[in-house]
Structures are given as C-alpha cells and as structure tokens.
Amino acid sequence: MASTAQIKIPATYMRGGTSKGVFFLRDDLPEAAQTPGAARDTLLLRVIGSPDPYAKQIDGMGGATSSTSKTVILSKSEKADHDVDYLFGQVAIDKPFVDWSGNCGNLSAAVGPFAISNGLVDPARIPRNGVAVVRIWQANIGKTIIAHVPMTDGAVQETGDFELDGVTFPAAEVQLEFMDPAADEEGAGGSMFPTGNLVDELDVPGVGTFTATMINAGIPTIFVNARDIGYTGSELQDAINSDPKALSMFETIRAYGAVRMGLIGTVEEAATRQHTPKVAFVAAPAEYLSSSGKRVTTADTDLLVRAMSMGKLHHAMMGTAAVAIGTAAAIPGTLVNLAAGGGERSAVRFGHPSGTLRVGAEAVLVDGEWQVKKAIMSRSARVLMEGWVRVPGNSF
Structure with missing residues (x-):
C-alpha cells in the first residue's frame, strides 16, 4: 500500500476569549496555501479534522464545536498605520467548507499577543512593562481593531486575575477596540441597518x-x-x-x-x-x-x-x-x-x-x-501549545 509522508507546518494553538484556534504565520504555510483558494481551504480542513461525519474532529485539531473549529492566518500588515493583517477562517465540522465571510471577535484578543511574540510589531513600539498597542487590520471585513496587550519584563503577560465567564481560569486582560464596527459586507451597501429600519x-x-x-x-x-x-x-x-x-x-x-x-x-x-x-x-x-x-x-x-x-x-x-x-x-x-x-x-x-x-x-x-x-470590550488570551501541526503531504 502506497504511503505519503506527513509535512510539518509551524503553528500555535491559542485561546482567545471563549474560543480557541490554530494560528499560522502566512509565510509558514506551504506556498500553495499562502494565497486564497482551494489549496488553502483543503489544508485548513485537514488541520482541523474536517469534514467529519462523526462530528468529533478526532483526526485533527478541532474540538467539534463552532468555538473550537477555527483557524487564523497572520502576516505583517500591508496597510498603512497597521501592524498585522488578520485573516480568520471558520471551519465547518461536517462539511468540506471554510467560511471567510466574517471575523471572530474572541480570537481577535489573541492576535495582538501572537503578533508581538512573533515579531510582527515594531519592537520600538513595545514597552518592556506596561501596555502595547497593536493595530490590527481585520482582512475578512476590512476593519481596524486596536488591541491593548499587557507586557511584563519584555514579554506578553498572559496570566492575571481578569475573569471571563465561559473561561475556567483567570488570565491577563486584553482590551479590544473595534473601530467603526458597521461591517462593509458585500451586498449590504455598508449600511449599519441594511433594510433602512431599526426594526x-x-x-x-x-x-x-x-x-x-x-x-x-x-x-x-x-x-x-x-x-x-x-x-x-x-x-x-x-x-x-x-x-x-x-x-x-x-x-x-x-x-x-x-x-x-x-x-x-x-x-x-x-x-x-x-x-x-x-x-x-x-x-x-x-x-x-x-x-x-x-x-x-x-x-x-x-x-x-x-x-x-x-x-x-x-x-x-x-x-x-x-x-x-x-x-x-x-x-x-x-x-x-x-x-x-x-x-x-x-x-x-x-x-x-x-x-x-x-x-x-x-x-x-x-x-x-x-x-x-x-x-469596546475586554477579553483574555493564552498560548496553549506551540510547535508544528502535521498533515499528510497529499492532503491539499
């Protein structure tokens, strides 16, 4: 029986708010998956373990819920006055489908900490102690998010006493500002109330x-x-x-x-x-x-x-x-x-x-x-695991 070797892709498994997902640097992805398309979607499906008719995602990193079937791709921002470009993919559990139509607000809390730890933010803008301000371009919906990330002794502070219902353990508070949050969804005309009515x-x-x-x-x-x-x-x-x-x-x-x-x-x-x-x-x-x-x-x-x-x-x-x-x-x-x-x-x-x-x-x-x-709202974030994810080399 023919076999295919697995490939290793650098990745970080992070909790952000009441969600968790697999975070990638765009340039760490295989070349075919660095741009939007079928190869990227197929790769992320395999990483998460979808589609799974058993709805368990046993053979992947997903947790078989909408809160845990998530992927994030980050890169140094190409937008002026921004630090990081953030792309979110919601992976379906039982279907071969990655939805790129919206943002994940919970995982947004983990973007700033990841960006700082992975060299996407100018070191001159990061205090050794205090709060680092990370300017995030949310590429799915074309919006700016400002993350206020606590720093201690030159490293992102992840532990603390901030409690968030839905998360078992306390952690450090990350305040998020969603700027001009009315979504410019295609077909919605950019209006906050697309029908023109409040009700x-x-x-x-x-x-x-x-x-x-x-x-x-x-x-x-x-x-x-x-x-x-x-x-x-x-x-x-x-x-x-x-x-x-x-x-x-x-x-x-x-x-x-x-x-x-x-x-x-x-x-x-x-x-x-x-x-x-x-x-x-x-x-x-x-x-x-x-x-x-x-x-x-x-x-x-x-x-x-x-x-x-x-x-x-x-x-x-x-x-x-x-x-x-x-x-x-x-x-x-x-x-x-x-x-x-x-x-x-x-x-x-x-x-x-x-x-x-x-x-x-x-x-x-x-x-x-x-x-x-x-x-404005507050969330917390924490690295759960970092290293590599492995997928069969012929899976995308």
Whole structure:
C-alpha cells in the first residue's frame, strides 16, 4: 500500500476569549496555501479534522464545536498605520467548507499577543512593562481593531486575575477596540441597518412573522425577541441544541434574514455562508443558573441574549456578536435597546449561557444615519501549545 509522508507546518494553538484556534504565520504555510483558494481551504480542513461525519474532529485539531473549529492566518500588515493583517477562517465540522465571510471577535484578543511574540510589531513600539498597542487590520471585513496587550519584563503577560465567564481560569486582560464596527459586507451597501429600519417585520415561512432588528456591526446579526419564538432568553445550550426542530427553525430564520439583509440572493445560498449572519434572541433581565451553576440575578444584567453560531446555540457569546449587541443597545428603538429598557446608553451588561459580559459603544445620528465610531470590550488570551501541526503531504 502506497504511503505519503506527513509535512510539518509551524503553528500555535491559542485561546482567545471563549474560543480557541490554530494560528499560522502566512509565510509558514506551504506556498500553495499562502494565497486564497482551494489549496488553502483543503489544508485548513485537514488541520482541523474536517469534514467529519462523526462530528468529533478526532483526526485533527478541532474540538467539534463552532468555538473550537477555527483557524487564523497572520502576516505583517500591508496597510498603512497597521501592524498585522488578520485573516480568520471558520471551519465547518461536517462539511468540506471554510467560511471567510466574517471575523471572530474572541480570537481577535489573541492576535495582538501572537503578533508581538512573533515579531510582527515594531519592537520600538513595545514597552518592556506596561501596555502595547497593536493595530490590527481585520482582512475578512476590512476593519481596524486596536488591541491593548499587557507586557511584563519584555514579554506578553498572559496570566492575571481578569475573569471571563465561559473561561475556567483567570488570565491577563486584553482590551479590544473595534473601530467603526458597521461591517462593509458585500451586498449590504455598508449600511449599519441594511433594510433602512431599526426594526422590521420578518416573514419566515413555516415559522411566522415577527419583529427583528437586522444590523451590520461587528458581524451581521439578526436580533429577535425571545418570546416571539417561544423562548424566555434564559435557555442554556441543551435546551436548543438537543432539539432538531429548534435548530431547523433558527437556520430558516437565518436564511430569510440573510436575504432581507442583502447578504445573499436566495435562501438556498445560506448553506454556503454558515458563519454569517448570526441569529440572536433577546429578553429583559431574569434570574437563571448559568452553565457553570453560577446564579445570574436581574441585578447582574441589563438584558439577556442568546446567540446561534454555526447552527448551534453558543456556549457563551461570540465576540463579534457582542459588538453587535453593544452597538444595537446604544441605538434607541432597536430590539436590543428596548430589551435593555430603552433610552440612551453607552454600555450594557448582558446575560449569556455562561454568565455575563459587558460591552460598550457610543452611537451618534449623522444626517439621518446612525454611526458608531468604536465598540469596546475586554477579553483574555493564552498560548496553549506551540510547535508544528502535521498533515499528510497529499492532503491539499
């Protein structure tokens, strides 16, 4: 039987926020995978262990969830006034598909630390002690992210006492600023509200007609009221992920919402765009037990939010969706803002399945259009393993 030798590719396995993924320097990839195309996608699928009909990703680095089936490619930035170019690939678990249509806000927290440690940032701009400011160009959506990375004795500080619900152990805080977060998604016209409305009536065949806020900020997101689709907003993962009818309903909402947002032309195209848009449902504060058993009270939150990612309820909250939540909350009249009590606000703390998260954003109305200059949140990041990943030499 013929055999093919494996090849070694330098890689770093990192946690960023409540996600983790395999990080590569672009120039370390095989030449055929250094540019977009089938070779790159096939290589990353093999690294992660997809497609896997068993949905376990046993023969790869993936963890069989949307939060752990992720890849990142970084290079010294080609954009003026930026340090690093950041490209994110969301790898499907059971399909031969890598989605490049959006960012990962959680892994964004790991980009700055990786860039510093791998020589992508000018050493003159890195303090020996203090906070290094890393200017990131998010290549998927064409946006700037500013990461504030703590430094101790000339090295990235990874340990600390910053706690993030959804992450077991404390670590060092990395503050992220998502600049001008309204996403310039192809077909969305660059508008924060692609339909022109803060709230729309969304007609979803087989599901019903209900109000929705559809926003491009951080990542295209469709917000609906929990009560309109039969939920309270305090659900944990098993309540939805163990229910095939519920999962089908959310995917149908996502498909029809994507068409209304101008992201796709037909509902059938949604299958080729799994990472975006997201679907989230909101509710007023209520008491519940988080997935860790921690009690979340009404005093702890301004609203409750649950969000779907790659067809499943997320265990915490996607970072980009948190940007969308903070942005929508800052704009009076959106469903997110109304669930939080309405009115003007520059920050919200929302409840998610793993606990709570605070995100800030300031919105201004300019010539009849809402604008948000930046959204701010804190995450943490840590190197889990570094060295090489191996893949069969004929796998791409």
